[in-house]
Amino acid sequence: MKEILTKNLNSSQTEAVLCTEGPLIIFAGAGTGKTRVITYRIAYLLSLGVAPQSVLAVTFTNKAASEMKKRISDLIPGTGANTWVSTFHSFCAHFLHAEASRISLNPDFLIYDFTDQKNVVKDCIRELNIDEKRFKLSTIADKISRAKDDLKSPSDMAAEAEYSGDFFGTTAAKIYGLYQKKLERANAVDFGDLIMLTVSALQQHSGLLEHYREKYKYIMVDEYQDTNHAQYIFIKLLAGKHRNICVVGDDDQSVYSWRGADINNILDFEKDYPNAKSVKLEQNYRSTPKILSTANQVVKHNNVRISKRLWTHNPDNGFVTVLKAVNETDEAIKIAELICPNAYGNKYKFSDFAVFYRTNAQSRTFEDAFREFRIPYTVVGTLRFYDRAEIKDIMAYLKLIHNPNDNVSFKRVINIPRRGIGKTSIETLEKFARFKNMSIWQSVPFAQKVGLTKGPVKALNSFTQFIKDFSALKNSGSVKLITEKVITDSGYLKELEVENTSESKIKIENIQELISAVDDFETRLSDKSLAGYLTQIALINDIDSPDESKGKVTLMTLHLAKGLEFDNVFICGLEEGLFPIGESAFNDKELEEERRLMYVGMTRARKRLYLCWSTERKVYGKTIWNMPSRFIAEAGFQDESAEMEQNRKQSFQNRLSQGFNRTIQNGGLGRGQNFRSFNEKPFKAEILHTNAQSYGYMPPGGEITKDERLDNPAGDLSPYKIGTAVSHPIFGRGQIIEKSGAGNDLKLVVLFETGQWKKLLARIANLTLI
Numbered sequence: 001m002k003e004i005l006t007k008n009l010n011s012s013q014t015e016a017v018l019c020t021e022g023p024l025i026i027f028a029g030a031g032t033g034k035t036r037v038i039t040y041r042i043a044y045l046l047s048l049g050v051a052p053q054s055v056l057a058v059t060f061t062n063k064a065a066s067e068m069k070k071r072i073s074d075l076i077p078g079t080g081a082n083t084w085v086s087t088f089h090s091f092c093a094h095f096l097h098a099e100a101s102r103i104s105l106n107p108d109f110l111i112y113d114f115t116d117q118k119n120v121v122k123d124c125i126r127e128l129n130i131d132e133k134r135f136k137l138s139t140i141a142d143k144i145s146r147a148k149d150d151l152k153s154p155s156d157m158a159a160e161a162e163y164s165g166d167f168f169g170t171t172a173a174k175i176y177g178l179y180q181k182k183l184e185r186a187n188a189v190d191f192g193d194l195i196m197l198t199v200s201a202l203q204q205h206s207g208l209l210e211h212y213r214e215k216y217k218y219i220m221v222d223e224y225q226d227t228n229h230a231q232y233i234f235i236k237l238l239a240g241k242h243r244n245i246c247v248v249g250d251d252d253q254s255v256y257s258w259r260g261a262d263i264n265n266i267l268d269f270e271k272d273y274p275n276a277k278s279v280k281l282e283q284n285y286r287s288t289p290k291i292l293s294t295a296n297q298v299v300k301h302n303n304v305r306i307s308k309r310l311w312t313h314n315p316d317n318g319f320v321t322v323l324k325a326v327n328e329t330d331e332a333i334k335i336a337e338l339i340c341p342n343a344y345g346n347k348y349k350f351s352d353f354a355v356f357y358r359t360n361a362q363s364r365t366f367e368d369a370f371r372e373f374r375i376p377y378t379v380v381g382t383l384r385f386y387d388r389a390e391i392k393d394i395m396a397y398l399k400l401i402h403n404p405n406d407n408v409s410f411k412r413v414i415n416i417p418r419r420g421i422g423k424t425s426i427e428t429l430e431k432f433a434r435f436k437n438m439s440i441w442q443s444v445p446f447a448q449k450v451g452l453t454k455g456p457v458k459a460l461n462s463f464t465q466f467i468k469d470f471s472a473l474k475n476s477g478s479v480k481l482i483t484e485k486v487i488t489d490s491g492y493l494k495e496l497e498v499e500n501t502s503e504s505k506i507k508i509e510n511i512q513e514l515i516s517a518v519d520d521f522e523t524r525l526s527d528k529s530l531a532g533y534l535t536q537i538a539l540i541n542d543i544d545s546p547d548e549s550k551g552k553v554t555l556m557t558l559h560l561a562k563g564l565e566f567d568n569v570f571i572c573g574l575e576e577g578l579f580p581i582g583e584s585a586f587n588d589k590e591l592e593e594e595r596r597l598m599y600v601g602m603t604r605a606r607k608r609l610y611l612c613w614s615t616e617r618k619v620y621g622k623t624i625w626n627m628p629s630r631f632i633a634e635a636g637f638q639d640e641s642a643e644m645e646q647n648r649k650q651s652f653q654n655r656l657s658q659g660f661n662r663t664i665q666n667g668g669l670g671r672g673q674n675f676r677s678f679n680e681k682p683f684k685a686e687i688l689h690t691n692a693q694s695y696g697y698m699p700p701g702g703e704i705t706k707d708e709r710l711d712n713p714a715g716d717l718s719p720y721k722i723g724t725a726v727s728h729p730i731f732g733r734g735q736i737i738e739k740s741g742a743g744n745d746l747k748l749v750v751l752f753e754t755g756q757w758k759k760l761l762a763r764i765a766n767l768t769l770i
């Protein structure tokens with residue numbers, strides 16, 4: 001084993017791997033092999049005879065966890081699979097299931113995701129007669145989550161608010177209190193509870209703490225800079241006995257402070273563990289020198305950071321460049337045009353490309369463009385799929401079958417499909433239930449007594465009977481069977497079929513997709529019960545989706561990109577107000593976090609990094625006029641930014657002289673920024689070639705031959721198309737990414753492999769097609 005180590009690790013990495021006993025911190029920049037050290041360290045421990053069950057490794061995303069597991073299994077086939085590598089949430093969910101009886105928790109508990117959580121908060125606000133305008137749903141839901149991240153109960157929150165005379169806090173604490181009661185009644189926990197309940201179980205039951213401390217002799221935490229207080233305490237408790245704790249992280253990659261992450265957890269590690277060994281890693285194995293220096297140039301603008309030395313021996317065979325678009329569709333198409341020839345030309349696989357954006361909503365344009373260009377892609381992260389109403393409905397049925405006292409699910413589907421049970425009937429019943437301290441389900445037999453009319457009473461009874469009829473299947477049948485039965489017997493599918501619109505057809509397709517997903521679950525997992533399925537889904541929903549990125553371009557938010565790497569990375573929407581987002585530019589702390597996010601994004605790239613921005617963008621249906629993000633200039637593209645700015649002004653002037661109906665308003669994305677939104681017909685941007693098929697792009701695996709290229713429908717007979725690879729006697733090989741004019745006047749913008757852009761007059765440029 002030692003041989004394997006020295007062959008695959010540098011001396012600092014080897015030192016960290018061999019230091020198995022006592023606290024160890026690896027504080028190092030991106031791509032220096034921190035995660036690699038963790039996996040090798042686990043493999044090394046197992047090779048020493050340490051039982052896999054006594055090793056615990058925690059990380060932040062399911063994707064990172066499964067990747068790590070795979071690497072360990074590759075290193076130590078067989079035993080490697082038995083180590084506990086998981087996310088914090090997933091570990092705690094298992095812990096609570098296993099120890100439910102000891103900590104008076106019903107083991108059938110449900111896990112509420114953020115949408116469920118908001119629904120409960122909404123109920124609480126209404127019930128407490130609180131002004132919904134002053135106490136915004138998401139602000140309160142967020143405040144509750146942050147309190148849980150800090151291990152604060154409703155009474156802690158109330159006491160703090162009272163101490164500081166904070167009326168908002170006092171009200172929020174009231175809502176929080178009722179929220180907890182409602183969760184208890186529904187036998188549900190939210191994500192914050194998973195960690196908080198685990199911590200309090202360990203703190204209150206010394207036997208439990210002893211047991212788990214003894215069990216996990218070696219603990220490792222990746223991305224430690226992003227742990228919040230609750231996670232920090234959890235790790236501290238578990239590591240309290242053996243103190244064999246290894247944490248790795250990078251302060252420059254701390255991007256979750258909005259979720260309660262506390263960078264001091266990493267900075268204070270040596271205070272917490274005075275005898276801790278510290279290892280520094282400085283060699284980056286991931287990126288080209290150009291990417292590395294550009295990323296460092298950006299992050300250097302942050303004041304609050306520990307400066308690190310970072311170097312690489314990697315060859316300088318890539319580039320960093322700026323890609324400018326006229327609007328968001330153009331941005332997506334330009335990117336698709338760059339991906340296509342590379343991937344179909346077999347230079348890269350689709351999975352070698354990633355597109356990162358700041359907000360989830362940006363994924364849609366890429367999805368559309370990629371579909372058009374027949375580029376296989378996967379959207380990681382938001383689980384758009386499970387967020388869809390029809391999927392949520394079916395899931396609510398399943399949750400209700402599992403636990404009829406789940407009020408949120410009950411209310412969601414009681415009248416879907418329509419059963420003639422009105423809102424008022426449900427509210428009456430709910431009031432009664434609350435008064436009697438029971439669930440809505442339990443109050444159904446009293447429906448008539450509380451004044452509901454015959455119709456709704458009958459409908460309610462047949463609905464509860466419908467759910468009850470699943471009780472036998474629930475315990476012995478397959479989840480797939482239950483799901484199919486729910487979809488057909490509830491009348492849900494029928495209603496969609498009768499509707500027969502394009503929207504309802506998509507819904508039916510999604511429901512069919514859900515059945516395949518359930519089927520997949522049954523074949524893959526050992527726990528095939530309904531409870532097992534629901535837990536699995538709740539955990540996946542939290543942060544990322546299952547790994548399905550093979551052979552597909554990855555679309556994800558920058559936050560989810562942490563820890564991953566790709567040959568080609570596009571960071572999109574680099575515009576002031578979008579990235580840095582909103583008003584963060586006006587707040588030093590927030591701006592520095594945005595900049596760290598930029599650093600995370602940039603350091604994912606191995607070879608080519610594209611910084612993309614668009615002069616216009618539709619935001620909530622309004623066209624916004626953009627300034628390039630300051631991060632573009634910070635990355636060393638000042639001239640380009642200035643040139644772009646000049647072009648922007650020019651094109652703006654042109655547009656004005658073309659006589660747009662312009663009512664210029666201040667506003668747009670942020671206070672005091674140079675944004676203008678236009679009350680005008682959206683500017684029809686010059687989008688070159690939106691029809692990908694016209695280039696003869698082939699489906700995955702296919703190859704393009706020149707003969708297969710069809711002529712551009714506009715009648716342009718020149719051989720120069722967007723995406724065409726060309727060679728220039730001085731600048732070398734490149735690709736056409738923009739063109740304008742025709743005939744003798746045909747101008748081309750060529751992106752050369754060196755990363756340079758050149759605008760060339762085709763007639764005299766002496767280009768050859770390659």
Ligand code: ATP
Binds near residue numbers: 009035037284565603
């Ligand atoms: P991040 O900060 O982005 O999480 P990291 O420090 O965890 O990065 P890794 O993902 O472990 O870095 O490593 C980055 C890349 O470098 C990986 O592809 C890894 O396999 C490779 N690598 C790390 N160390 C070595 C080494 N000694 N020899 C060869 N490749 C290495």
Ligand code: MG
Binds near residue numbers: 034035222563
């Ligand atoms: Mg890592």
